[in-house]
Amino acid sequence: MLAAVARVRLTQLLGHVMSSLSAPVARRALSYLPRPFVRVIRGVLDSRRMTAVTTAVVGTLAIALLAGIAFGFARAQIMREEFAKLNVVAAEVLERSERSSAQVRAAIAELQAHDTAPCSPKSVALMAELNLKYGQLQGVGYVANNRLMCSSYGRHGDGVLLPAPTSQHTARGPLQLRKASLSLASSVGPQPVIMVTSAANGYTAIVSPTLAIDVDTKDPDVALGTVLYSSNEVRMSRGKFNPDWRGRLGDGQHAEFVKDDRIVSLWRSPRYDYFAFASIPADAANARIHQAGVLLMSCAACAMVVLLFLTGRSARKALPLSDAIREGLRRREFYLVYQPVVELNTGRWVGAEALLRWRRSTGEHVRPDIFIPVAEDCHLIEEITDQVFELAAADLAGFFEKYPDFHVAINLSASEMQSPDVVPRLKNFIARVTGARARNFAFEATERSLIKPDQARPILAEIRGMGSTVAIDDFGTGYSSLSYLQTLGTDYLKIDKSFVDAIDTASVKNHVVAHIIGLAKDLRLQLIAEGVETAEQARYLSDRGVEYAQGWHFARAMAIDELADSLNRQAA
Ligand code: C2E
Ligand code: CA
Ligand code: CA
Numbered sequence: 001m002l003a004a005v006a007r008v009r010l011t012q013l014l015g016h017v018m019s020s021l022s023a024p025v026a027r028r029a030l031s032y033l034p035r036p037f038v039r040v041i042r043g044v045l046d047s048r049r050m051t052a053v054t055t056a057v058v059g060t061l062a063i064a065l066l067a068g069i070a071f072g073f074a075r076a077q078i079m080r081e082e083f084a085k086l087n088v089v090a091a092e093v094l095e096r097s098e099r100s101s102a103q104v105r106a107a108i109a110e111l112q113a114h115d116t117a118p119c120s121p122k123s124v125a126l127m128a129e130l131n132l133k134y135g136q137l138q139g140v141g142y143v144a145n146n147r148l149m150c151s152s153y154g155r156h157g158d159g160v161l162l163p164a165p166t167s168q169h170t171a172r173g174p175l176q177l178r179k180a181s182l183s184l185a186s187s188v189g190p191q192p193v194i195m196v197t198s199a200a201n202g203y204t205a206i207v208s209p210t211l212a213i214d215v216d217t218k219d220p221d222v223a224l225g226t227v228l229y230s231s232n233e234v235r236m237s238r239g240k241f242n243p244d245w246r247g248r249l250g251d252g253q254h255a256e257f258v259k260d261d262r263i264v265s266l267w268r269s270p271r272y273d274y275f276a277f278a279s280i281p282a283d284a285a286n287a288r289i290h291q292a293g294v295l296l297m298s299c300a301a302c303a304m305v306v307l308l309f310l311t312g313r314s315a316r317k318a319l320p321l322s323d324a325i326r327e328g329l330r331r332r333e334f335y336l337v338y339q340p341v342v343e344l345n346t347g348r349w350v351g352a353e354a355l356l357r358w359r360r361s362t363g364e365h366v367r368p369d370i371f372i373p374v375a376e377d378c379h380l381i382e383e384i385t386d387q388v389f390e391l392a393a394a395d396l397a398g399f400f401e402k403y404p405d406f407h408v409a410i411n412l413s414a415s416e417m418q419s420p421d422v423v424p425r426l427k428n429f430i431a432r433v434t435g436a437r438a439r440n441f442a443f444e445a446t447e448r449s450l451i452k453p454d455q456a457r458p459i460l461a462e463i464r465g466m467g468s469t470v471a472i473d474d475f476g477t478g479y480s481s482l483s484y485l486q487t488l489g490t491d492y493l494k495i496d497k498s499f500v501d502a503i504d505t506a507s508v509k510n511h512v513v514a515h516i517i518g519l520a521k522d523l524r525l526q527l528i529a530e531g532v533e534t535a536e537q538a539r540y541l542s543d544r545g546v547e548y549a550q551g552w553h554f555a556r557a558m559a560i561d562e563l564a565d566s567l568n569r570q571a572a
Helices: 002-031 035-044 048-116 123-133 242-250 282-317 322-328 368-377 381-395 422-432 454-464 480-490 497-501 508-522 537-541 560-571
Strands: 137-144 147-153 154-161 166-170 173-180 193-198 205-209 224-227 235-240 256-258 261-270 272-281 334-343 349-359 405-409 441-446 469-475 492-495 526-529
Touching: 002 469, 048 123, 048 137, 048 193, 048 205, 048 224, 048 256, 048 261, 048 272, 048 282, 048 508, 123 137, 137 193, 205 242, 242 256, 242 261, 242 272, 256 560, 272 282, 272 349, 322 381, 334 381, 334 405, 334 560, 349 368, 349 381, 349 560, 368 381, 381 405, 381 422, 405 469, 422 441, 422 454, 422 508, 454 480, 492 508, 508 526, 526 537
Parallel strands: 349 405, 405 441, 441 469, 469 492, 492 526
Antiparallel strands: 137 147, 137 205, 147 154, 166 173, 173 193, 193 205, 224 235, 224 272, 256 261, 261 272, 334 349
């Protein structure tokens, strides 16, 4: 219950906010369009609908914009996470590399500082000691004439022949670099090692080419390694390095970017001439971004559907009744039902009153005493009556050929009774009903339509002249007096239901009924009592000479087919 109330409130609030936002937007949007175009739009859409359409358009755009912004954020967040993962890997590679570079330098420096003859027993012992001290190293040694003469594993006779070095210049003097397979001991197997030799004194550090990059990444697609900054030459790597990447580092310490479908992170060493890189293919991140996009799009689509549903509903609800009537006429939402008029002393059905019904496209039924007054106020009543004529002509085609003495009463409104074209309209209507004659129709006018007797008199006379009859509806509720009605010339008076209701009570109206009946008799007007609901009322009226009656006691209003069926049964 509470939820329903909250939902209604929310819908109203949303409708209110959106319409207060979008009405000016709609006006402004229209001011930019060419005049004839605007006229067409205005013709098709009334102002409420215009607002609803603008609300829907503005709302949809707003949702799309928000979804776009949210997607941007989600994408940035996913990329931030990917970069963060890679930065950790690259930073660890750099840190390990720096640690081993520092140990290489320190070992070479210590060997030089001790000033023992190279490969003397003392020197070899020192090498073994340094090898233990510096855990990142696989060994230390001494190189002369391209041969490893001795190492932390002992003296090597005439020396182990080494491949030619490449040289590298550092702040501490030139270094020679070699990649070699040494097989010196179980810890230095046949797998290649890197030898870093001081060009100045031949002291050498032996390092594993994979130690620094042996970072546990979990992701097998990660490429990582270190690259010489000055020459852009790969020092050690697992997976591919793209030489274009270095350009993104510039003079800086760090760079992260996406290039050629790979996400890349670079960290440059502040102490050594190299930088570390880590990179992964962008597909995984792209897949996550795609997923986020699909999710957001689905949410946005749902929000749009809800918005369109709510604006559509509020537009339909907010539509003023006059607009709704216009639309109802256009969509043919009206239909007629017929309430029998009963001859009281025989119980025969002598006629029926056509009553208009309106079932809206929403399924809601609107009562005529709601929509008829609005239609009268908004000058729509003539269109309503035209539709009544059309419906009646369709319902009653051929009907009177079978029931020539039956009559159907049609309700006319006050303004129509006072308009000069009423008689031609009625004639035109009767002519369109196949097999009908004027005497098959009665026209009901309320007392209110007769306040200008000089205007009404000739019109009533003409209608009666045609052969139709005239009934004064709701008699007793208006301003007219009976004697003045006589001068107008009518056939029937319809006693309003409020008097009939008073029959079995002791109210004043009870006396009035008797009075009306008496006077009508004197004036030789026939009476139809409306809204007869009980047998007592029927007997009372009949006893006092009221000729006809309508009411639920006899029959409710029914569809034309049902009326015809009942008449057939009565005839049988
Ligand atoms: P009305 O012309 O006085 O019509 C009689 C109303 O009383 C009808 O209501 C009818 O259904 C109702 N009625 C009949 N017998 C009983 C009864 O025993 N008990 C009760 N409680 N009600 C009964 P409805 O159809 O709702 O029409 C209301 C009014 O709307 C009509 O009053 C008439 O003024 C107007 N109306 C209906 N159809 C048309 C139409 O086609 N054209 C015009 N201009 N007005 C119409
Ligand atoms: Ca009536
Ligand atoms: Ca009435």
